[in-house]
Amino acid sequence: MTYLNIDHVGITFDTDHGPLNVLDGVALKVDKGEFVSLIGHSGCGKSTVLNIVAGLLQASSGGVLLENREVNEPGPDRAVVFQNHSLLPWLSVYDNVRLAVDTVFKGSKSRQERHDWTLHNLELVHMSHALQRRPDEISGGMKQRVGIARALAMEPKVLLMDEPFGALDSLTRTHMQDSLMEIQARLNNTVIMITHDVDEAVLLSDRIVMMTNGPSATVGEVLHIDLPRPRDRLRLADNPRYNHYRAAVLKFLHERHAQPDVPVQPRSKPALKLAAG
Amino acid sequence: MTIALFNPRTTFHSPALDRLQACLQSAQFPRRVVGMVRHLLIPFIAIALFLGVWGAAAKNIQTSLGELPGPGAVWQQAVSLYGEHQAERAKADQFYARQAERNAQKLAEDPDAEVRVRPYTGKPTFIDQIGTSLLTVATGFIIASLIAIPVGIVCGMSATLYTALNPLIQVFKPVSPLAWLPLVTMVVSALYVSEDPLFAKSFVTSAITVTLCCLWPTIINTTVGVSSVSKDLLNVSRVLRLGWFTKTVKIVLPSAIPLMFTGMRLSLGIGWMVLIAAEMLAQNPGLGKFVWDEFQNGSSNSLARIMVAVFAIGLVGFALDRGMLLLQRRVSWDKAAVLR
Numbered sequence: 001m002t003y004l005n006i007d008h009v010g011i012t013f014d015t016d017h018g019p020l021n022v023l024d025g026v027a028l029k030v031d032k033g034e035f036v037s038l039i040g041h042s043g044c045g046k047s048t049v050l051n052i053v054a055g056l057l058q059a060s061s062g063g064v065l066l067e068n069r070e071v072n073e074p075g076p077d078r079a080v081v082f083q084n085h086s087l088l089p090w091l092s093v094y095d096n097v098r099l100a101v102d103t104v105f106k107g108s109k110s111r112q113e114r115h116d117w118t119l120h121n122l123e124l125v126h127m128s129h130a131l132q133r134r135p136d137e138i139s140g141g142m143k144q145r146v147g148i149a150r151a152l153a154m155e156p157k158v159l160l161m162d163e164p165f166g167a168l169d170s171l172t173r174t175h176m177q178d179s180l181m182e183i184q185a186r187l188n189n190t191v192i193m194i195t196h197d198v199d200e201a202v203l204l205s206d207r208i209v210m211m212t213n214g215p216s217a218t219v220g221e222v223l224h225i226d227l228p229r230p231r232d233r234l235r236l237a238d239n240p241r242y243n244h245y246r247a248a249v250l251k252f253l254h255e256r257h258a259q260p261d262v263p264v265q266p267r268s269k270p271a272l273k274l275a276a277g
Numbered sequence: 278m279t280i281a282l283f284n285p286r287t288t289f290h291s292p293a294l295d296r297l298q299a300c301l302q303s304a305q306f307p308r309r310v311v312g313m314v315r316h317l318l319i320p321f322i323a324i325a326l327f328l329g330v331w332g333a334a335a336k337n338i339q340t341s342l343g344e345l346p347g348p349g350a351v352w353q354q355a356v357s358l359y360g361e362h363q364a365e366r367a368k369a370d371q372f373y374a375r376q377a378e379r380n381a382q383k384l385a386e387d388p389d390a391e392v393r394v395r396p397y398t399g400k401p402t403f404i405d406q407i408g409t410s411l412l413t414v415a416t417g418f419i420i421a422s423l424i425a426i427p428v429g430i431v432c433g434m435s436a437t438l439y440t441a442l443n444p445l446i447q448v449f450k451p452v453s454p455l456a457w458l459p460l461v462t463m464v465v466s467a468l469y470v471s472e473d474p475l476f477a478k479s480f481v482t483s484a485i486t487v488t489l490c491c492l493w494p495t496i497i498n499t500t501v502g503v504s505s506v507s508k509d510l511l512n513v514s515r516v517l518r519l520g521w522f523t524k525t526v527k528i529v530l531p532s533a534i535p536l537m538f539t540g541m542r543l544s545l546g547i548g549w550m551v552l553i554a555a556e557m558l559a560q561n562p563g564l565g566k567f568v569w570d571e572f573q574n575g576s577s578n579s580l581a582r583i584m585v586a587v588f589a590i591g592l593v594g595f596a597l598d599r600g601m602l603l604l605q606r607r608v609s610w611d612k613a614a615v616l617r
């Protein structure tokens with residue numbers, strides 16, 4: 001039975017140059033405990049799909065059903081791991097996770113239980129050694145771990161990850177991928193992850209959803225990854241099936257849906273406004 | 278070799294300084310000594326140079342009140358002003374001692390006698406004037422902050438309110454304290470009527486003038502701080518479904534704190550400048566009045582005394598700014614912003 005149903009979602013933004021149809025009829029059904037990757041060229045609308053599932057954006061057509069109930073606002077049952085970690089810089093690692101735990105389990109867990117649950121989730125991502133440090137005192141990989149711990153601590157029905165390791169160096173990224181696989185083996189969450197990295201997608205996913213280029217992007221092709229778990233990146237390196245999957249994704253991205261010749265959009269960062277007196 | 282001590286980007290050569298630098302960088306000197314030299318010796322040299330130039334220039338400037346005072350004369354007056362303060366204090370102590378003695382005597386003669394304690398009414402000294410000015414600026418600044426921070430927060434959170442208030446803020450912001458002063462004086466005279474006022478009218482007038490000028494930087498910076506909370510953090514709050522209050526307290530306010538402090542520091546600086554001008558014009562007690570009185574007085578010492586006041590004003594202003602910086606360092610999470 002379908003757990004999460006993205007039912008022919010389309011979205012049109014009003015821009016200065018008139019309406020912009022970014023997504024058109026994106027359809028995807030995700031089973032419970034499934035790990036799905038979204039891959040596609042920059043600007044095709046992956047984040048937009050994820051934000052619609054999260055409830056942060058409203059679809060213009062179609063809708064999202066989670067356990068047969070329509071999603072129309074954000075909530076902790078669809079926790080998001082943001083691309084730029086989005087930890088509160090004024091709170092310690094512990095307090096960042098604790099804030100989420102306190103909000104989600106206000107009525108259902110005692111104080112002590114919430115404390116233990118916070119520690120448990122930080123333990124899961126191997127961050128117990130830096131509980132009292134502030135986000136600007138830890139490395140990028142550690143911040144991303146805390147972001148994951150915060151999302152996991154909400155016990156979400158679906159975990160949404162927007163390029164969680166995109167900003168990390170490749171060595172840290174492989175560590176984080178291994179960590180994520182280990183956590184996934186224990187908790188068996190339902191996950192939708194956006195990635196740009198073909199190896200990452202094949203290594204982690206049960207299914208890879210490849211999106212066509214925008215505007216009016218939609219699901220181009222879905223690839224089932226039938227590799228036994230636990231997966232080991234070294235042993236997979238010369239596994240013919242693994243390489244076949246890689247090749248399939250690469251072909252989709254670079255042969256059939258090569259990046260149209262528009263300049264790649266710079267990653268938008270929140271604009272820093274300077275104030276004068 | 279370049280002189281990295283000052284600024285590694287400005288590269289100019291000087292054999293003497295090169296030798297000093299080489300000497301400093303050699304292993305004989307521990308880092309702390311180098312640090313001390315950098316932070317004490319170099320400013321010290323600069324100050325000495327300044328005093329030298331000032332002294333030389335002052336000798337050549339004749340005013341109607343005599344030669345422009347050099348560093349020596351100013352120092353002399355500073356010492357003498359402090360001496361006058363000590364003397365005045367001693368007199369006050371004597372006055373109270375005599376009064377206590379008299380009252381004790383009265384009580385001994387007649388236990389039911391009515392004993393009155395009268396305050397000493399001497400002329401306020403220079404130090405007293407500094408105290409008055411500080412009290413006034415603190416009052417004005419605190420009132421301004423108590424108004425400006427909530428207004429700024431509300432403006433930052435509601436675009437409608439911001440649109441409504443912004444024209445007023447923009448128009449009042451550039452108004453000089455001197456324009457406010459007559460109005461404030463008249464309004465205070467009309468409204469602040471009481472038999473036994475807790476504060477002198479002049480004090481209220483100056484404090485309100487300071488408030489009026491302190492409001493704007495804090496309002497504007499708080500508004501910007503509150504309204505520019507990162508969108509990602511707001512998304513976190515939406516995913517967590519934080520309530521309005523929790524969102525404000527846990528996310529919006531903390532992220533606005535660095536800018537709030539920037540505004541408050543600007544306000545305090547402006548407030549201190551405004552206060553001196555207001556005191557001068559309105560004859561309110563304080564450093565401004567001291568300067569004005571000395572100017573009117575026109576004795577041979579006046580210029581040196583005014584110069585002492587100038588330095589006192591500068592030092593107090595500097596101390597106020599440092600104080601705010603220390604407070605910001607304690608309260609704000611953004612340690613990097615503090616150094617800006």
Ligand SMILES: Nc1ncnc2c1ncn2[C@@H]1O[C@H](COP(=O)(O)OP(=O)(O)OP(=O)(O)O)[C@@H](O)[C@H]1O
Pocket residue numbers: 013014015020022040041042043044045046047048049214
């Ligand atoms: N609020 C918005 N208003 C107008 N256009 C938008 C808005 N949000 C996204 N878009 C447009 O939608 C398109 C898809 O954006 P999206 O961020 O989903 O891409 P993406 O696939 O996540 O890209 P990347 O891989 O670079 O993160 C882009 O062309 C973008 O300009």
Ligand SMILES: [Mg+2]
Pocket residue numbers: 046047048162
């Ligand atoms: Mg994106």
